[in-house]
Amino acid sequence: MVLNQFLILAAFLFCTGVYGVLARRNGVLVLMSVELMLNAVNINLIAFSAFGREVSGQVFALFVITIAAAEVGVGLAIVLLIYRNLHSSDLGEVDQLRG
Amino acid sequence: MLRNAWLIPLLPAVSFFLIVMFGKRLPRRGSEIGILAIGASFVMSCVAAVQWIDRVEGAEEGGGGPLHALGRAVAAIGEGQGEPAPHAVVEPVTRSVTWWQNGNVEFSAGISIDGLAVMMLVVVTLVSLLVHVFSTSYLHGDRRYTHYFAFLSLFTASMLNLVVAPNTLQLLVGWELVGLCSFVLIGHWWEDKPNSDAAVKAFLTTRTGDVGLVIAIIILFSAAGTFDMQAINLAALDGEVGHGTLLAASVCLLIGIMGKSGQFPLHTWLPDAMAGPTPVSALIHAATMVVAGVYLGARLFPVLFEGFSIERGGVNPMALTGGITVIIGAALAFVQRDIKKVLAYSTISQIGYMVMGLGVGAWTAAVFHLFTHAFFKALLFLGAGSVSHSGSHHSFDMKSGMGGLRRPMPVTFWTFMIGSAALAGLPPLAGFWSKDEILATAGETGYEAFLLVGLIGALMTAAYMTRCVYLTFFGDFRGHGEPHESPLPITVPLVVLGGLAVVAGFVNATLFDIEKFREWVEPTVAFPELDHPQFDAFGALLAVAVAVAGISIAFAYWFQGRSHGLTQRSELARRGYLFLENKYYLDHLYTDLIVGSIKGGVARASYWVNQHAIDGAINGVGRMSARAGRFAYDIVDQGVVDGAINGIAAGTGESGGRLRAIQSGRVQRYALMLFAAVGFLSLALLIFA
Numbered sequence: 144m145v146l147n148q149f150l151i152l153a154a155f156l157f158c159t160g161v162y163g164v165l166a167r168r169n170g171v172l173v174l175m176s177v178e179l180m181l182n183a184v185n186i187n188l189i190a191f192s193a194f195g196r197e198v199s200g201q202v203f204a205l206f207v208i209t210i211a212a213a214e215v216g217v218g219l220a221i222v223l224l225i226y227r228n229l230h231s232s233d234l235g236e237v238d239q240l241r242g
Numbered sequence: 243m244l245r246n247a248w249l250i251p252l253l254p255a256v257s258f259f260l261i262v263m264f265g266k267r268l269p270r271r272g273s274e275i276g277i278l279a280i281g282a283s284f285v286m287s288c289v290a291a292v293q294w295i296d297r298v299e300g301a302e303e304g305g306g307g308p309l310h311a312l313g314r315a316v317a318a319i320g321e322g323q324g325e326p327a328p329h330a331v332v333e334p335v336t337r338s339v340t341w342w343q344n345g346n347v348e349f350s351a352g353i354s355i356d357g358l359a360v361m362m363l364v365v366v367t368l369v370s371l372l373v374h375v376f377s378t379s380y381l382h383g384d385r386r387y388t389h390y391f392a393f394l395s396l397f398t399a400s401m402l403n404l405v406v407a408p409n410t411l412q413l414l415v416g417w418e419l420v421g422l423c424s425f426v427l428i429g430h431w432w433e434d435k436p437n438s439d440a441a442v443k444a445f446l447t448t449r450t451g452d453v454g455l456v457i458a459i460i461i462l463f464s465a466a467g468t469f470d471m472q473a474i475n476l477a478a479l480d481g482e483v484g485h486g487t488l489l490a491a492s493v494c495l496l497i498g499i500m501g502k503s504g505q506f507p508l509h510t511w512l513p514d515a516m517a518g519p520t521p522v523s524a525l526i527h528a529a530t531m532v533v534a535g536v537y538l539g540a541r542l543f544p545v546l547f548e549g550f551s552i553e554r555g556g557v558n559p560m561a562l563t564g565g566i567t568v569i570i571g572a573a574l575a576f577v578q579r580d581i582k583k584v585l586a587y588s589t590i591s592q593i594g595y596m597v598m599g600l601g602v603g604a605w606t607a608a609v610f611h612l613f614t615h616a617f618f619k620a621l622l623f624l625g626a627g628s629v630s631h632s633g634s635h636h637s638f639d640m641k642s643g644m645g646g647l648r649r650p651m652p653v654t655f656w657t658f659m660i661g662s663a664a665l666a667g668l669p670p671l672a673g674f675w676s677k678d679e680i681l682a683t684a685g686e687t688g689y690e691a692f693l694l695v696g697l698i699g700a701l702m703t704a705a706y707m708t709r710c711v712y713l714t715f716f717g718d719f720r721g722h723g724e725p726h727e728s729p730l731p732i733t734v735p736l737v738v739l740g741g742l743a744v745v746a747g748f749v750n751a752t753l754f755d756i757e758k759f760r761e762w763v764e765p766t767v768a769f770p771e772l773d774h775p776q777f778d779a780f781g782a783l784l785a786v787a788v789a790v791a792g793i794s795i796a797f798a799y800w801f802q803g804r805s806h807g808l809t810q811r812s813e814l815a816r817r818g819y820l821f822l823e824n825k826y827y828l829d830h831l832y833t834d835l836i837v838g839s840i841k842g843g844v845a846r847a848s849y850w851v852n853q854h855a856i857d858g859a860i861n862g863v864g865r866m867s868a869r870a871g872r873f874a875y876d877i878v879d880q881g882v883v884d885g886a887i888n889g890i891a892a893g894t895g896e897s898g899g900r901l902r903a904i905q906s907g908r909v910q911r912y913a914l915m916l917f918a919a920v921g922f923l924s925l926a927l928l929i930f931a
Contacts, residue, residue: 161917164910164913165910165913165914165917166910173910234908234909234910235908235910237907237908237909238906238907238908239907240905240907241905241906241907241908
């Protein structure tokens, strides 16, 4: 096992997440992509922590998981409200703030 | 007790939370907790005061209990001995805990008890206790009775916290809390729009001044490196801090004082604050809110002393602010119909005396005036409350709701008379001693102009209080319903305050060489050397004469109809009518005789001068400026200024039009920009680092 394997996996996950966030039109899928990005970061944190013999990275990962749970709660509530108001969860239609 | 003085502000604060949580379920709906807590605080303050006096006397003469001190005071009165001994150094009692630490800076909370703090503790707790008792009857059956008492407690606790604070940060906490509580209490009956408007106005106006205070704290911290007020004062006196810095800090402090203490030009919130319940007005004006500014000035006096070079005499911004306020406040008091607004403008004017006193270097006199003013102004406000509660049926309008109340309300009448006389500065009541001392010091420290201002203010004060007393208590009753005396919870505080308004002045009666107040209250550490003028018989006589003149003028004007009516006492029914007619006749006289003669001769002469001399000059100047104006318009305004403005506007419009495409409203487009920016920055980091 080498550190690079983990980092490459994480980078791949992260790029998938970024692609999802930018390209997906469905709000729920965008949120899921955000989760992918967060977990990519988690993998990095834990990998560095395990290879560097330093426990604080794992503690950070625990924090990130907690925050992610809270974030998804809020995010889903927002998507729900958007759906209720616009009868669609397509983010492309949410452009009321256009200048 | 001095070391445990932190209990004094803590008790009302605890009481606030207890009332909020349990008040509604108690038999008297929370008022008992408030009264109990304030009562305990008052007792502790008195104990602290006795111990402080003991400490001062002990330092001067080496030992001896409070009874000895009292005995010596009595002996001093009896013998009338001359010069008091020079001051021994009495350190304030301080105690603090570290609140938090940030780098090398330590933020602490604690107490610092000296004579000034002890005096304020006693005054605040006493007035607050009486206001609590008064309120149980005044607000009986009010919708938010419990809420009201909760905030009275918090109000008192905040002010006490401000008083004991050893550092500027803790002082600021108390300062802001006081502002918040006054906002809540002024808007107590917020269902009526004017009341909530008044509350918002008070909040915002005082907040304007607070900005000044915050800036002053920052300046002083960066200059002296500490929040501790005694250290700041020492640094200011030692010349460690540059004069320019001190001047800037002083100006900012003065702005803070203006806002809180209703000084010109930030005084406008005070009269509007009358929208709150009357006992709250008494508390705001006498003990907790407006005197906070004066207290701040007294606490950081060395900063102001050095910053404004008070020693030099002449004119300085602080004395000027106070002086203007004295006159402006008093003049406005003449034209009010609302009894509480008369008192409000009177407070503005009296606080002006205190600020002016600090400005001319009369520290002891200004603080002493704060002390005596607290008693008689609380008395007057509570008296006005009593009148509206039982006499005029919740009206404060002196002309349509009051008059002739001296018979049905004897206790209120006599105590109000005492308060008015004390305010007007008649000897031997409290106001005389303190006001005279401010004037005497102003005359001796090279501020003669302010001595004159003070005398004019005294004349006006005496006159408008006579008018107020006349309209409220003399003549015929003009309201409706049956006026009667107020119940005991209202009259007892009146009598207590009336007694204090009579005797409080003797603590520093310079005439009899009693200067106990100065000995006990004036700091001996970190304090500039100040002059303390001896009693000046001529000045005092002059002040009394001025006050009497003011009363006489107002008497001649307002009581004119009464002396007329006295001759026809049997025809009571016609008295009011005759009085009205008489007054009309007086007005007629003034209009025809005085205004008419001015209109005739003087007006014609001035018209001629106006047409020929002044107009010629004005026309010439006008033609010149028209020509200059045209040039300025054509070349400078149209060409340069407008060109620049139009250019900027066109540029802004153009760039806005291009940039609006970016503001697409689509979250994902924003996210794309975000990621692009992050990627770009990471690239830059990789390349350059």
